[in-house]
Amino acid sequence: MSLLGPVEIRNLAEKLDIRPTKKLGQNFVIDGGTVRKIVRIAGLRPDDVVIEVGPGLGSLTLALLPEARSVVAVEIDPVLAAQLPLTVAEHAPELADRLTVVLGDAMRILPGDLPQEKPTALVANLPYNVSVPVVLHMLETLPSLRSILIMVQAEVADRLAAAPGSKIYGIPSVKAAWYADVRRAGPVGRTVFWPAPNVDSGLVAMTRREPPSTKATREEVFAVVDAAFAQRRKTLRAALASWAGTAAAAEQALRSAGIDPSERGEQLTVEDFSRIAEHRG
Numbered sequence: 527m528s529l530l531g532p533v534e535i536r537n538l539a540e541k542l543d544i545r546p547t548k549k550l551g552q553n554f555v556i557d558g559g560t561v562r563k564i565v566r567i568a569g570l571r572p573d574d575v576v577i578e579v580g581p582g583l584g585s586l587t588l589a590l591l592p593e594a595r596s597v598v599a600v601e602i603d604p605v606l607a608a609q610l611p612l613t614v615a616e617h618a619p620e621l622a623d624r625l626t627v628v629l630g631d632a633m634r635i636l637p638g639d640l641p642q643e644k645p646t647a648l649v650a651n652l653p654y655n656v657s658v659p660v661v662l663h664m665l666e667t668l669p670s671l672r673s674i675l676i677m678v679q680a681e682v683a684d685r686l687a688a689a690p691g692s693k694i695y696g697i698p699s700v701k702a703a704w705y706a707d708v709r710r711a712g713p714v715g716r717t718v719f720w721p722a723p724n725v726d727s728g729l730v731a732m733t734r735r736e737p738p739s740t741k742a743t744r745e746e747v748f749a750v751v752d753a754a755f756a757q758r759r760k761t762l763r764a765a766l767a768s769w770a771g772t773a774a775a776a777e778q779a780l781r782s783a784g785i786d787p788s789e790r791g792e793q794l795t796v797e798d799f800s801r802i803a804e805h806r807g
């Protein structure tokens with residue numbers, strides 16, 4: 527098994543006539559050290575079934591295959607999806623039977639689109655324009671996922687892992703916390719990619735947790751979160767007025783949930799939002 531180096535990646539892209547597009551967030555990792563770091567931090571177990579979103583030219587896929595029982599690679603670009611098995615057959619023929627490639631949009635993928643073995647880990651260098659919806663969709667639709675290691679834009683990594691009270695705490699932070707314990711797992715510079723993006727990147731690790739115990743559904747809780755942060759500078763009493771019907775109804779729901787109506791959404795934990803959802807009149 528050999529990892530793809532910068533020259534091999536450019537040669538492969540040239541051979542396939544791939545011009546990386548911003549629309550699909552196509553920035554390929556060309557640095558073996560970064561790929562090895564991602565796999566090390568992911569801490570895979572030999573029986574893990576890994577889902578990789580956006581395998582691209584395969585640099586991360588080749589490093590994942592020896593560490594897991596199998597890898598399911600979901601790629602939206604048909605040229606890249608068709609090439610991946612050939613790349614693996616050339617560089618790691620002994621591991622080729624561990625790979626399944628699924629051509630499709632990771633934001634719409636459903637369990638029935640994947641092989642029968644349930645995925646236990648997500649490891650991916652995500653397309654940056656859709657990184658948050660992709661990871662939330664995966665957590666929601668694939669309950670068997672226990673651990674996640676993703677590379678995203680640094681600012682998104684900060685938002686996902688932010689704690690209540692911080693300026694950048696917002697919708698992605700609360701929704702991710704519904705599903706998982708989230709932590710930043712290290713910075714990544716721009717030069718490890720081809721083409722180099724205009725922003726720094728960061729690694730985020732997530733471990734599945736039990737969702738807050740609440741009588742409200744996830745959709746009901748997320749509706750409060752969306753309403754609270756749609757007008758994040760307003761007090762909760764004002765921000766939740768249309769969600770509750772009136773400002774008085776919002777105040778009532780907040781007081782019943784034990785929350786001061788003059789607070790702002792950025793102070794609240796996912797458990798607080800869950801209690802508010804329960805007390806909608």
Ligand SMILES: C[S@@+](CC[C@H](N)C(=O)[O-])C[C@H]1O[C@@H](n2cnc3c(N)ncnc32)[C@H](O)[C@@H]1O
Nearest residue numbers: 550553554555580581582601602631632651653
């Ligand atoms: C940042 S690149 C990562 C490529 C590769 N994993 C690497 O590290 O070199 C993102 C990849 O995701 C693919 N992609 C973009 N949007 C996607 C989507 N909605 N579903 C699945 N794959 C997608 C792109 O075609 C590209 O291959």
